[in-house]
Amino acid sequence: MTMVNGYEQSDREEKIDILNLESLEGRAKEIIPTGGFGYIVGGSEDEWTLKKNRDAFHHRQIAPKALSGMENPDLSTNVFGIPLKTPVMMAPTAAQGLAHSQGEKDTAKGVAAVGGLMAQSTYSSTSIADTAAAADGAPQFFQLYMSKDWSFNESLLDEAKEAGVKAIILTVDATVDGYREADIINDFAFPIPMANLTKFSEGDGQGKGIEEIYASAAQNIKPEDVRRIAEYTDLPVIVKGIQTPEDAIRAIDAGAAGIYVSNHGGRQLNGGPASFDVLESISKAVNGQVPIIFDSGVRRGSDVFKALASGADLVAFGRPVIYGLALGGAQGVQAVFDHIDHELEIVMQLAGTKTIEDVKKTHLLDIKY
Known part of the structure; x- marks a missing residue:
């Protein structure tokens, strides 16, 4: 363990065995300190929406196909002009x-090792440049929590562009x-300094509570x-944070090059719908105008399949990757992606x-049980 400001950080760098991604949560809880684990795992209010994110995948079924005459499925894809070896990406966390x-540096290494795509968060523990450098040329996006201070936004966007990110994710559901x-x-x-928040005059983000961090964020997006x-x-x-067809069209009309369907993993509006339950209606409204990214509740290869379909x-x-990170560093992250890709295959x-x-x-199929 590494101790920073009284907080114990894992420094494990090792291969991990995975039975399933759900099982990682309990294992990670034994390593991550209580406050940090609660922040990572928690949803809002009574966590109804967080729970429904998982349940929703049971609302639709996959028909098995016999005599298909095929083998060796190919997981490679190309999105936003970026060739990828897997359709599963790291959410901005x-x-x-x-x-x-x-x-984030170890996460970047693990995602790069599987030929995937990583999105960095504004509230990262490491800087945009350091996270990008750790990926050694692998594609990354940068997620922006807009600040009320536009000059601060510009400085982050400047750094992201300098670091070579391929797109900007604007989060709009966390005002x-x-x-x-x-x-x-x-x-x-937060016991660990947030590298990008050192630009705030108050300091580095260390010791700030959640509400204090969000107080600097723009509400009027x-x-x-x-x-x-x-x-x-x-x-x-x-x-990012689209949950209705109307908002998807509004974003496209405003110039969005992509739509990110997400309810923030059940961490924002409790009582809102599970993301999977609204994905198809949003996709029909978008009608192929721009690519769609989806998250919230993904734990199985079958979840990935259903979301793509x-x-x-x-x-x-996000969360399963963070658990893998705690348990094994970059190798743990890689193991999480390898496992869900194997299930998807x-x-x-x-x-x-x-x-x-x-x-x-x-x-x-839509079969009610």
């Missing part, structure tokens, strides 16, 4: 130093923080902000789908 001393009771019970404040960021960076802007082009997850074979494009054309 804050403060990964809570799980491991190397934080205030969800009411997360675990953080209140634990009186949680408007459609014109999408175009403003796109014009400033000359990069694709993906709008319901309109997603990329499927993201099995599902693709049994469903008679050779390629990711075949998966996207699959018709899921």
Whole structure:
């Protein structure tokens, strides 16, 4: 363990065995300190939406396909002009130093090792440049929590572009923080400095509570902000936190180059729908105008398959990767991706789908039990 400001960080760098991704949570809880673990795992209020994110995948089923005459499914894909070896990507997840001393740098290494795509968070423990450098040329996106201070936004966007990120993810569903009771019970404040927050005059983000961090964030995010960021960076802007067809079209009309369907893993608006339950209606409204990224509740290869078959082009997850990071560093992250990719290969074979494009054309069943 590495001790920073009284907080114990894992420094494990080792291969890990995985039975399933759900089992990693309990193992990680034994390593990550209580306050940090509560922040990572928790949802808002009574966590109804967080739970429904998992349940929703049972609302649709995959028809097995016999005599398909195919083998060796191919997980490779190309999204936003980026060739990838897997359709599963790392969601932008804050403060990964809570799980491991190397934080986002080890995550970047693990994702790069599987030929995947990583999204950095504004609230990362490591800087944009250091996280990008750790990936050694592998593709990354940068996720922006807009600040009320536009000059601060510009400085982050400048750094992201200099680091070579391929797109900007603008998060729009976190203008205030969800009411997360675990953080209140634990009186949680970030013990690890947030590298990008050193630009705030108050300091480095260390010791700040959740509400204090969000107090600096912009609440009045408007459609014109999408175009403003796109014009400033000359990069694709993906709008994250979309849960309705109407908001998807509004974002595209504002210049969005991608739609990110997400309810923030159940961490924001409790009582809102499971992301998977709204994915297909949003996909139909988007109608192929721009790529769609999906997250919230993904734990199985079959979840990935169902999301792709319901309109997603990329499927993201966060918490299982953070658990793998705590348990094994970069090798743990790689193991998490390898495992879900292996599950996806099995599902693709049994469903008679050779390629990711075949998966996207699959018709899921709606059978009520």
